[in-house]
Amino acid sequence: MFFFLSSGAFLGWSLGANDAANVFGTAVGTGMIKFRTAAVLASLCVVVGAVNEGAGGTETLGDLGNINAIAGSFTVALAAALTVTFMTKMKLPVSTSQAVVGAILGWNIFSGYDTDYSILSRIVGTWILCPVLAALFAIGIYKLVKFGLGKIKIHLLTLDAYTRIGLLVVGMLGAYSLGANNVANVVGMFVPASPLSDITLFGDVTFTGTQQLFFLGGIAISVGIFTYSYRVMQTVGKDLFRLSPETAFIIVASHSLVLYLFASEGLRDFFMSIGLAEIPLVPVSSSQAIVGAILGIALIKGARNVNWKMLGGISSGWVTTPVIAGVISYVSLFVMQNVFDLSVFN
Template identity: 55%
Template sequence: MFAVFLTSGLFLGWSLGANDAANVFGTAVGTRMISFRRAAILCGIFVILGAVISGAGAAETLGDLGAVNAIAGAFVVALAAAITVYWLTVLGYPVSTTQAIVGAIIGWDLFSGALIDYAALVEIVASWVASPILAAIFSVILYKIIAGIVMRSGIHMFKLDALTRYGLIIAGIAGAYSLGANNIANVVGVFIPVSPFQDLNVFGLFKLTAAQQLFFIGAVAIAVGTFTYGKRVMLTVGEGIADLLPVAALVAVLANALVLFLFASQDLEGLLIRHGIPSIPLVPVSSSQAIVGSVLGIGLLKGGRAIRWRMVGGIVGAWAVTPIAAVIISFFSLFIVQNVFQQRTFTPVEYTLTAEAMQRIEQQGVSTAGFAELSGRSFPNAFSLDRELSAHMKKTGRERNVIMAATEVVNLRVTASQIQKIKGRWFTDGQIKAVEVLRGRTFTHNWLFDDALAALSPEWRLKDGQSAKEYNAELNRKLDYLHRLFR
């Protein structure tokens, strides 16, 4: 059944390949420096590598926006995004798959009564503004540097063409890798919470996590989309916005790859944190917006006369339509699937202000005085609880998140059969022993389970300080897996 529902994610992956591949090789194909066939093959190979090796970072932020908790819901969300992207791809516009999947997830949040994580949404929307601006800035800087080197070196035209062609291939490979790393979350990220896959040891040589197996399948769909339908949008990016010389095409691809890398690299984030430098949020940015920003940056550097502003206006209009269309398609598709086809598109999550939850909220530094009269009451979803809280108190985003996390009812039951599934995985012996001690116990809230593990073993305790961010992120991934396993 999971394979059937996953088809919508594969359709979305195909649509992304048909559209977003233009963003890494479009300028190279448009300037006739690389054939479409070679571009499609290279793009496919390195999109798969980028997705499997480095795709986890951006996927986590997308999951924060809305954790789709039913497989039929994940199917509809991916399908709504895919239909939106496919429609605009047919029109020839380099649209944002990121905007489509974000819009579709918001549609699910609205339909299911889940709260929208506005902090995560602000991060993602900010990237939609920042990515084309950063790409334009990078393209201007890179163009001046590369053009200056070419002018001073006196390279012969034929040699320059050969070097540019190799440069376009290398930059395209880097861009394809970054595209896979950054955008695979758009394709299969909504399926991670409901995935049945287990970690897989490949001949004892390396391990593929459950998420990486999903990423591989999604990346193959991207590669197929690139090869079968990517040429039209490649030519729009390479020829439709502005006429580019080969060196300018190289610069545009480099700037695009750099922007995608900045927003997807967990290694870069860890490096910045270790040196006390504010890190760049790991969010799935729009490669379409980045490449268009790169091309516009070069065009503006040259005076802007060669820019086809009507085409740019059409592209920006498509960007504006994408998330709105995805929200509408997602919401009404969920209604049809749930009420006509009788498929559960979300699992209801109850919220109860138990005595334990009220105490937990106080321990987290949030006063319960304003809503003490709600103690003991239950609510059918997060939206209902939030509305009632708003009638009693004004709260910050952090306070709301603390209250929701403390009151969510999950009823985890630790069973022997489920414990067997974590053995031989990436859990340590000490962590497994702590879980085995809890066998047979039931926990009303996730945090009660987490606290019980932390009391049994220091290997289940979060660490303080910015330097521990990577460690804590890995520990939270393990806890999230256990929450799903024992629910």
């Protein structure tokens, strides 16, 4: 069974290595927070977020494709992982969330499972909504922070101390949201075919099989954070974005709020209770949320340095990533079934 989970673990490792940098990259890269502090906090929050609120996104992915054989789950996760690796090697913008959806669609086509297009359209809608919302959040928080700083006249050194605390808090929220929102990418496809049974802890605390999967997914992400995210954080913090710590705070806060918005069942229920539209709980791209937030800040500052070509590349990734993942998934499932004689669907 653990062999079959390995492809999900690889996806989790890659997610931890890359996306933790979105959350703590600037803080660590600029030396405001030590890597060890960031790694420990991010890992803890990712696991708690995954176990606590990972169900929402997983349910939506399950509705899109109910992968009912463990070998099928393994292949779908492997196809998504191969897509992410291939596209990263080719230096193409890629999102794990979009690769997973493409791989699930590949399974649907291969197994003859009817794809629910209303769910698919909701998922695709969130891909566009995610960076747009992140941009709007960033603009709102930017205006708020600028107004506040203009009024309070805070000393540079006090601001530095508060920014560090702020980066730590939004970083923890970001890691929690990342676990809650993105764990579905890592283990979501294993849930319908999960062989794990419920465990009762301390007499009356039930740790369900699904929560155990989320826990393992969270651990895989944490391993990625500890083993490889330092390099990515240094790149993000020093070379790629060159953000001031205050701007980094705004961007990470926007990213974290957007990811949380698409992960929290509590928030969804609250919005519905006050008559607002239902928020689809879908795994979204952490990197695209960050890019959206940066774009929001760039737009409010006059959009002088916006790399529209890069944005075009990201938009094209919304189509190319799922298509490539779908093709790899279909071919891999064919190989698994016909070469290795494994049952990839029931």
